Amino acid sequence: MGGSSLQLLLTFFLFLLCMKPALGNYWGVGNANLNCKERERQTLIKIKEDLIDDHDHLSSWSTKVGREDCCKWRGVHCDNHTGHVTQLDLSISDVEPLRGKLSPFLSELQYLTSLDVSFNDFNHTQIPKSIASLSNLRHLDFYRANFGRNIPFQLGNLSSLQYLDLGWNNFNEPEDLEWLRPLSSLSVLCMTSVNLSKVNNWLHVVNQLPYLTVLVLRTCSLPNIFPIPHVNSSNSLDVLNLSDNNLTSSSSVLEWLFNSNTSVVGLGLSHNQFQGLIPDAFSKIHSLELLILNDNEFEGGIPKSFSGMCNLKILSLSSNNFSELLLGIVHNLTGSANHSIEELYLDNNHIMGSFPDLTAFSSLRVLFLSANRLSGTIPESLGKQSNLERLYIGGNPFEGVISEAHFSKLTKLKVFHIYNNSLVFNFSSNWVPPFQLEQLYFVSCQLGFGLPKWLQTQKSYYWLDLSNSTILDTLSNSYWIFPNQKFYMNLSDNQISGHIPNLSLESSFGSIIDLSSNELEGEIPSFVFRGVHLDLSKNMLSKLAFSLCAANNNSLRFLDLSNNRLSGELPNCWMHFEGLKILKLENNNFHGKIPSSMGSLIEIETLDLGNNNFSGELPSFLKNCSKLIFLDLRNNSLSGLIPMWLGRSHPNLVDLILRSNHLYGRMPPHLCHLTHLQILDLASNKITGSIPKCLNNLISLMDKKNPSVATSHSYEVLSLSYVDHTIWMWKGREYEYRNNLALVKSIDLSSNKLNGVIPEEIGVLDGLISLNLSNNLLTGKITSNIGLLYSLEVLDLSDNKLCGEIPSTLSLIDRLNFLNLRNNNLSGRIPIGPQFNTFIASAYEGNPNLCGFPLLKNCLGEETPQNPTVNRSSGDISMQGEEDGFITLGFYVSATIGFVASFWGVCGTLLLNRSWRLSHFKFLNNIRD
Helix, strand or coil: CHHHHHHHHHHHHHHHHCCCCCCCCCCCCCCCCCCCCHHHHHHHHHHHHCEECCCCCCCCCCCCCCCCCHHHCCCEEECCCCCCEEEEECCCCCCCCCEECCCHHHHHCCCCCEEECCCCECCCCCCCHHHHHCCCCCEEECCCCCCEECCCHHHHHCCCCCEEECCCCEECCCCCCHHHCCCCCCCEEECCCCCCCCCCCHHHHHCCCCCCCEEECCCCCCCCCCCCCCCCCCCCCCEEECCCCCCECCCHHHHHHHHHCCCCCEEECCCCECEECCCHHHHHCCCCCEEECCCCEEEECCCHHHHHCCCCCEEECCCCEECCEHHHHHHHHCCCCHHHCCEEECCCCCCEEECCCCCCCCCCCEEECCCCEEEECCCHHHHHCCCCCEEECCCCCECCEEEHHHHCCCCCCCEEEEECCCCEEECCCCCCCCCCCCEEEEECCECCCCCCHHHHHCCCCCEEECCCCCCEEECCCCHHHCCCCCCEEECCCCEEEECCCCCCCHHHCCCEEECCCCEEEEECCHHHHHCCEEECCCCEEEECHHHHHCCCCCCCCEEECCCCCCEEECCCCHHHHCCCCEEECCCCEEEEECCHHHHHCCCCCEEECCCCEEEEECCHHHHHCCCCCEEECCCCEEEEECCCHHHHCCCCCCEEECCCCEEEEECCHHHHHCCCCCEEECCCCEEEECCCHHHHHCHHHCCCCCHHHHHHCCCCCCCCCCCCCEEEEECCEEEEECCCHHHCCEEECCCCEEEECCCHHHHHCCCCCEEECCCCEEEEECCHHHHHCCCCCEEECCCCEEEECCCHHHHHCCCCCEEECCCCEEEEECCCCCCHHHCCHHHCCCCCEEECCCCCCCCCCCCCCCCCCCCCCHHHHHHHHHHHCCCCHHHHHHHHHHHHHHHHHHHHHHHHCHHHHHHHHHHHHHHHC
16 A cells, blocks of 8 residues: 555655746747747647547637637747747646647747647657757657657757656667767656666666756666666766666665665665665665665565664655564664654554554654554554654554544544454544544444444545444434545445435535445435445345436446345436446346336446346347446346347357346357357256357357467457456355456356257367256267366256266366266266266266266176275285285384383483483573574
8 A cells, every 4th residue: 555655656756856847827828919930830730630639628729810829829838039839738638638649740840948748649659750850859758648669769869858758658678778878968767667678788878867867767677787887977866766677686776876876865666576684775875855665575674774864754665574573663763863754654564563652753744554463552642643644554453442542633634544453442422533534444443333423523534434344323314424525435344224315415426435235225315326336235225216317427337236125117217327337236126128228338348137027038229238248137037039139249248147037049159259258157048959069169268278279369358347246056056256257167058948969069168167058958978078178167967868978088177076967868887087986976866877986886797886996906905915914013012112212211311410401401492592
């Protein structure tokens, strides 16, 4: 948690140190009496022609009467004396970017000193090489502009350039950075995410930039450099960020840093592979104010020398392997100089001990101690940290009581995170906290029986998480719990009852609300549907219709009303929710036809209407929902044919579950077009005909680790974040799967009227872990290709009309742990193998012509069927008898004499010789110490 916050903080730090040149009025400013140059106005029009402006950001760039003066156009700044365009800012919006390409006609703006095209989408096009002719350019910003191809080496001609940001684009890997050397005026260089793995001399190059003050090479795959380059004579670096590069402790980067850059103010080395103890040499950089070392493999504690870092204000050591007592860490930071520390990040380590007195850190504003091994009680002295704004102490086994005294002087507290501990919160009912929180995170805590009454005094919070915190209360009269601004609220997994209050909060627009797994009842008010995420699942809510249709919110992305008592026909107003991606209504009492307005959900990816009583045919308007990934209509009363469009219109479908309906007819071969399908469940319908041979086209059911498959198919890995769980039939029972859904690969066609043979092509689907074809009318032999399904764990072919022998290839499937072949016409010997030795006789009953273990019926030529693991030859038994003959009476006599002699030889000597006895026990004490 601390690491990501620090990256944002370092970015802000960089912003302060390398503020862009003032652009005047963002809308363009200039001398009202001095129009822009006609030639430059025409050039700007040409530049606009190459851009795609979907949101009319450049509507002011017009040749209409009254708009001819380009100095008044948005993003254009002219010199007040000459009228020439000197600054161009096309960094319009990261949400609504410009698209297209950057015009080469930019080179005609010869007086340009600043160009900013960050946060746009230039679709991997190349930066125009002609920009290199802008000799007056001092500021060049391409940050997050989605440029591609090679970085033009011609940029090295911009000898006046002081600021260059190439971060977060899609450039090819450069072979070298030699083009940087001529940029002798460069002060700020940012190349975040540019892959520099081939540039072994990167450190030598940046050392040649005498005025460089800010260097950001984050996420650049930097190679570890040897040997150390010559020292930078200017010694000018103020900010250095080399985070996320897999640099190691043996890298020469650290030695270069300690010897050459002792004036650095901000240093970022997070997300690398530095190991061992933190080097004392960091303390030599006396100018350091910001040190970010999180997400490495440092261990031990903080060096004592850190107490002399008199300017250090922010220290991040999150996500390392520190195991020292927290008291020792605090002691090594509380030298006479270090009382100025404002932010301390120590979360996600193995730090032990009790919570120490931190009053020596009088300037402390941010404290991260989450996810360590701290124990004991929290001292009331914490309440004296009057400057504390953000406090994270969750994930530690603290005990005892948290009372009002712990917050007595925390007047500036804005964020409080605590979770997973045994602390008891003891606040009086009329307590008025001295702070106004913005974020409150009490998860898996013991808050007592009711919603905290003191929350009524908090008017500024927008983040409230009290999930799984033993709250037993009613929500009906607790309207005050809902903030008056856009908010995140999670009260799930408690015992909150009553009705959701019917509020008219405009603040609910864009909000996230999770009230799942409680005991709420009654009608769902319309205001909760105005957010972007709503989860009311696992309650006792009973009324929906009016409130849903009154909402009209195309911004809603996630809606889960499953596992309630909602009934009646589903409202037909889904055209008001076209932005929905996930809709879960399963396990309710809806009936009637699926409403036609669901065809308006063109962004929908997850649609779960299972376990209701919907009727009618599968509606054709669902083919408009072409982005569907998960479709579950199980346990309804749907009828008719499985439509052919189901295989044509949903190319990304991963899970298709239609079990327990009244569908009939043949399986359409178009289902074989669903190449991403991982779960196909058509069980318990009335489907007839044969199993399509084209099932071998379901390439996502193949094992992607198989090299022969990898060379034949190109797989697109689809994210399974579209659904957090699914109900899956496993070994005849329903299980709820919440994790690793990407690993679930299953075909279930059981309880239909399928006939014909099991197609040999099914053997190609070697990623299957469950295959259920039971309760059909299948005939013929079990194909030997079924032994190629080496990932298979469950195989159920029971209650068919299969004949012939059980294929011996089945014994090759070493993962098979459930087998059901009952009630067929199989014959011959049951195969022998490690897995077959674990199956019980009931797996084969109803096949009178089968023989061998574990059945009581012996095969021809056998006297008694035996478990192969214990059925050994008489020769084996004879040899065992010979081996057992080694253990005779003489063996026991010899062992007894040996033990007595050894025991008294040692213990007797110690009893009789005092000096040896004292030396022995002294040695044991030393070993224990």
